[in-house]
Amino acid sequence: MAKIEGFRVKNFRTLKDVTLGRLWNHQQAAPLTPMTAVIGKNGVGKSTLFDAFGFLADCLKSGVEEACDARGRGGFGKILSQGRKGPIEFEIYYKEDGNARPITYELAIDLDDTGRPYVLKERLRQRRRGQKHGWPFSFLILNSAKGVVWKGEQVGQQIDEDKSDFDISKLIEAIISDMTEQESKETEVVELEDRRKLGIATLGSLKQHPRISAFRRFIEGWYLSYFTPDAARSLPLAGPQKHLNIHGDNLGNVVQFMERDPRKRLQSILDRMAEKIPGIDKIDTEKTSDGRLLLRFNDKGFQDPFYAQQMSDGTLKVFAYLLLMEDPTPLPFLCIEEPENGLYHKLLESLAKEFREHATGRKGGSQVFITTHQPYFVDALEPDEVWILEKGHDGFSTIRRASDDAIVRNLAAEGLPLGGLWYSDYLDAR
Ligand SMILES: Nc1ncnc2c1ncn2[C@@H]1O[C@H](COP(=O)(O)OP(=O)(O)OP(=O)(O)O)[C@@H](O)[C@H]1O
Ligand SMILES: [Mg+2]
CATH class of the missing domain: 3.40.50 (Rossmann fold)
Structure with a gap:
């Protein structure tokens, strides 16, 4: 790749x-x-x-x-x-x-x-x-x-x-x-x-x-994510599609595509979702009589399914990220801005690890580029994966790699999580 x-x-x-x-x-x-x-x-x-x-x-x-x-x-x-x-x-x-x-x-x-x-x-x-x-x-x-x-x-x-x-x-x-x-x-x-x-x-x-x-x-x-939960709630015309688009308004179409192949990948996504979001045990699609596509989420506690329109922002977002990572022919480069928005803080470390696993995977996953404000997300990262942007006195920005700083490198090597170091101002310019 x-x-x-x-x-x-x-x-x-x-x-x-x-x-x-x-x-x-x-x-x-x-x-x-x-x-x-x-x-x-x-x-x-x-x-x-x-x-x-x-x-x-x-x-x-x-x-x-x-x-x-x-x-x-x-x-x-x-x-x-x-x-x-x-x-x-x-x-x-x-x-x-x-x-x-x-x-x-x-x-x-x-x-x-x-x-x-x-x-x-x-x-x-x-x-x-x-x-x-x-x-x-x-x-x-x-x-x-x-x-x-x-x-x-x-x-x-x-x-x-x-x-x-x-x-x-x-x-x-x-x-x-x-x-x-x-x-x-x-x-x-x-x-x-x-x-x-x-x-x-x-x-x-x-x-x-x-x-x-x-x-x-x-x-x-290149995939630059402009995902919004509201786009994911739109009702696209039915028809399977291989890749999630940048806004995420074809979430249902991608599920429809996955339903055609052995449901293994969909199942794997569901298993990973279940670890993060309580309740969900089945996701499938339903075609309306006017040819549109409804995305259905079955919750263990309820008899009737919920539709994407009723699902929470975070659930739709996690689902979209997992779909990207389970793409059978991953796109070479994924850029995601602040993936943490709307997600439960304890999910972030595992999400960061999953992105990394996807990026380094033997299956030849995508290179992943992320901007973030969230120390919990950064906790899962290594110093050479983190870049710090700063604004200079002249109004223009400079960038440093966290691993360029020997103190940060040593503290991280001792097992101190990077997000914690950031929170405690160790990543600030000295
Ligand atoms: N043409 C320009 N020349 C110089 N600086 C510019 C120009 N246009 C915008 N800027 C500066 O760039 C900044 C925008 O930066 P940007 O939106 O990338 O920040 P960010 O790190 O994403 O911030 P946030 O965390 O708030 O999203 C503006 O605040 C402005 O000061
Ligand atoms: Mg910004």
Whole structure:
């Protein structure tokens, strides 16, 4: 399963420049763990970090201009860090699977002369087999919709493009004039029609670019939870669906899908629910005469079932999380904001453990990224899984890993739970 080892955000709201985990030029840092939790006071940028992932996924899906306006973001001017000129930049360092050589994706978005956001720069790069040092080889270079792409598994070009006067036309010329006959077969000069769309969206749909396609599929598979219990109470049209959607309004459809296969997975969810929420012993679906789907919960104490519309917020939420974790083809990356909201405090430690089990599972579960305010949740975590966001005097945020602090590491190693240390201010900056 693909995994993000590091992530860098620049000029995105309060995140002027933050890095989590390992990057190609930041190899001394430990990669992100399968489960990552971000903590911090109100207004430090947790939701912003969550939305950085959402923004990237939206850029891929609908182009950068729409993404700037989507989900109430308010346009480029509102998401650009105040007082900064731009561009807004992202870097993802990720591995397609455990043995793969990591790939770096870089994206820079800026305003064009007409004041509309466009893709200033996009890069994909990967080291050559056996290459330990130096610049990785780019296999996609795009500047303002023009660039070069290398087909298949070809190694591409090693370019020091930190220079601000980087001129794509000159680069293309240099690359082409320098090529052997074989290299010219593998190298393609491209120009995109729409400079507001990502190159990985267009080129990633072509078979001759398997690494770009894999990366595109990876981002398309990200699940950013916008679950609300009320959405889960809506009455969807009947019809089995494999994955829970981001709002959770197809909860019944997923149960319907599970009812078709041997009820083993549904039973396993019920067993796990029973440990957390007293009473529930059966969950199934009922189709109404107008083709809608009712989700039924049988409570041991009562003869008639309750419907989702009558169930408690927390019950629906736990059920949704368990469905995500029991997904037979788990999505590669799950982001959940404050999963603790509305849940009984003693459930949180076991929920955190279940997320971790899912993230590290042999079945190849999802990488999990969580923001939380809850020490009980953090109690179940290890110091290298916890990141602390703080706001500096300049109004911008910085991020630290709890394991960077030797005292925290030692106290945790002695068995003191991390949430308790947080509560007692040990995770605050010294
Ligand atoms: N363009 C911008 N430039 C700089 N800072 C910004 C910008 N837009 C918003 N902010 C700051 O970012 C903060 C929002 O952070 P965010 O919503 O991510 O916090 P949070 O950690 O999720 O907080 P909570 O725990 O309350 O949910 C705002 O309070 C504001 O100060
Ligand atoms: Mg928030």
